[in-house]
Amino acid sequence: MDQQNGSQLTSNRNQIAILDFGSQYSHLIARRVREFNVFCELYSCLVEPKILFRNKIIGIILSGGPHSVYEDSAPHLNPHVWAEINSKKIPILGICYGMQEIAHFFGGKIAPGQDREYGKAKISVIKENVESGKNILKNMPDQFDMWMSHGDRLHSVPKDFKDILRTENSPHAAISHAERAIFGLQFHPEVTHSPLGTQILKNFCLDICNAPTDWNMLNIADEFVEEVRRKVGENGRV
Secondary structure: OEEOOOOOOOOOOEEEEEEEOOOOOHHHHHHHHHHOOOOEEEEEOOOOHHHHOOOEEEEEEEOOOOOOOOOOOOOOOOHHHHHHHHHHOOOEEEEOHHHHHHHHHOOOEEEEEEEEEEEEEEEEEOHHHOOOOOOOOOOOOOEEEEEEEEEEEEEEOOOOEEEEEEOOOOOOOEEEEOOOOEEEEOOEOOOOOOOOHHHHHHHHHHHHOOOOOOOOOOHHHHHHHHHHHHHHOOOOOO
């Protein structure tokens, strides 16, 4: 359910919020999270803080997107959403454009890459920085394949971030904040071409965000009916 305005029904469940920057894979991210029996919702990247944070947000995933963060017309999170994230120390995982949005906000430099990366890439763990990324890389091998699809790339890492993964063409394939649960991935862990990508998503949702795994698709109808009743009353009409 894509959400930007006040028409959204509020949930009392702890949830992972997926903020959509226009990626063709945003719904696939939501599907992967729900496969862990974790409740999540999809929102516009332009969602207002009063809409987003009236729900119990325990983690945020920033999707990919077709834009370049340095362009004047590029979409960015509402500054008040960032303020709330920082105030509550909400864990964040940025994917592709989402990683660049994190880097842009924290003062990193993003620019066009010399060559567009598209297809499978061999990812390597940066062992000297593995401690910084140990939670997001739990149960991952030292090398693995992931799917890349980007033209822009990170050229300088923001202050307090470290590189935790690299490829032959990209020294910044993934970054991690030194103290907070903020992670950025240049690749797409949600697609089937990234066979170990679900492990990274699982690490974020279950281990880092401590998301409960008691949700399933059958809950949707019951929660919808309950919320409508709360809004209109037992004798109300829609």
